[in-house]
Amino acid sequence: MIHKTDIKISIIILFCLICKLSFSQDSTNISVRMMHYMKLNEYKKLHGNLTKEDSLSLKFQDSDTLVLLTKDKLPNSIKVPYEQRDSIFLDLYTDVVFNKNKSTENIKMKYWKEDIKLFFDKSVDKDLKKELLEFAKSISSKIDSLTIYEVKERTASNFFIYEINENSDYKFEPRIKKWNGSGYYINWDGRQRLYQCNLEINRMQLFNKKLLHNKVKQTFFKALGQFYVIEKLDCTSLFSNCYKGSDQISSIDIELLKYHYSYGICKGTDLETFEEQHKIAKELLEKANHHLEYYYND
Structure with a gap:
């Protein structure tokens, strides 16, 4: 199992709440604004003392006092249309992202915000490195x-x-357990943004070259969002628990990954919030033909 590394963001922590809490409406559109909060002490450093209006919107979470940021405090916010998808696609998505039908944990959507910058240890086989690149x-x-x-x-x-083989047996990341050829350990911050990953290739566990290469590609793909494999897709899909390799990445894999990295959905949410947002969006589109938009400040 991949474990979360707990860290604290030293400057500002922004919390995304359920989008339905902030609606604006006119005769043709409905917009949903993601509500962002800042720790009180950090707010004072950046904006000075609280106004009366600020004091009315304080929120208490864990041991922190949080201040709701008004739009003028979010100068870099962007507006993105809601991305509508059918129920079959969303069922697949919630399985690979939230492990919907198997996990009892409160899993949250995780993604890479920054560029992924790969470094290959000299232990990695040159052919495998080329194929993975x-x-x-x-x-x-x-x-x-x-x-x-x-x-x-x-x-x-x-x-x-890095690779473990007959010439190199050093395990750079001891928290990676036995994964029959390949595994990874990943870190994320309080906003569910992935920021560091170690991927291990173990040639001593899986000797067949083709099987090993397929396993490594699937492991790499899973680390792009800490995804789960499922039974609903055929064995050409990297999201399938029976993946056997393919000359090309399947269309459903690309569509699911595109959707995960689109901004037509709220980022970093849990399953309950994700499903609630889609329920609201579907009702608005079906009953009132309203256009739904999200506001972001990244």
Whole structure:
């Protein structure tokens, strides 16, 4: 199992609440604004003392006092239309992102906000490295909000790949358990943004070259969103628990990944919030033919 590394964001922590809490409406459109909060002490550093209006919108979460940020405090906010999808697609998506039908945990959607910068240890087989780089390049070229490339220094990377084989048995990441050929350990922050991953290739566990390469590609793909494999897709899908390799990335894999990295949905939410947002959006579109939009400040 991949574990979360707990960290604290030292400057500002922004919380995305259920979007339905903030509606604006006119005769043709309904907009949903993501509500962002800032810790009280950080707010005072940036904006001075609270106004009377600010004091009326304080929120208490855990041991923190949070201040609701008004639109003028979010100068870089952007507006994105809601992306409508059918129930079959959303059922697949919630399975691969939230492990909907198997997990009892409160899993949240995770994604890479920054570019993924790959660094390959010298232990990695050259043919496998070449194949994985081509695979990563193919993915990156198809997903607008996901950029992946190789860097020459490990210190400049956020995605480290190494191999255990007959010539190199050093385990850089001991928290990676036995994954029958390949596994990863990933870190994310309080906004569910992935920021560091170590991927292990273990040639001593899986000797068949083709099977190993397929396993590594699937492991890499899963680390793009801490995704889960499911039984509902055929064995050509990287999201399938029976993946056997394919010359090309399947269309459903690309569509699910594009959707995950689109901004037509709220980011970093849990399953309950995700489903509630879609329920609201569907009702608005069906009953009133209203156009739904989200506001972001990243």
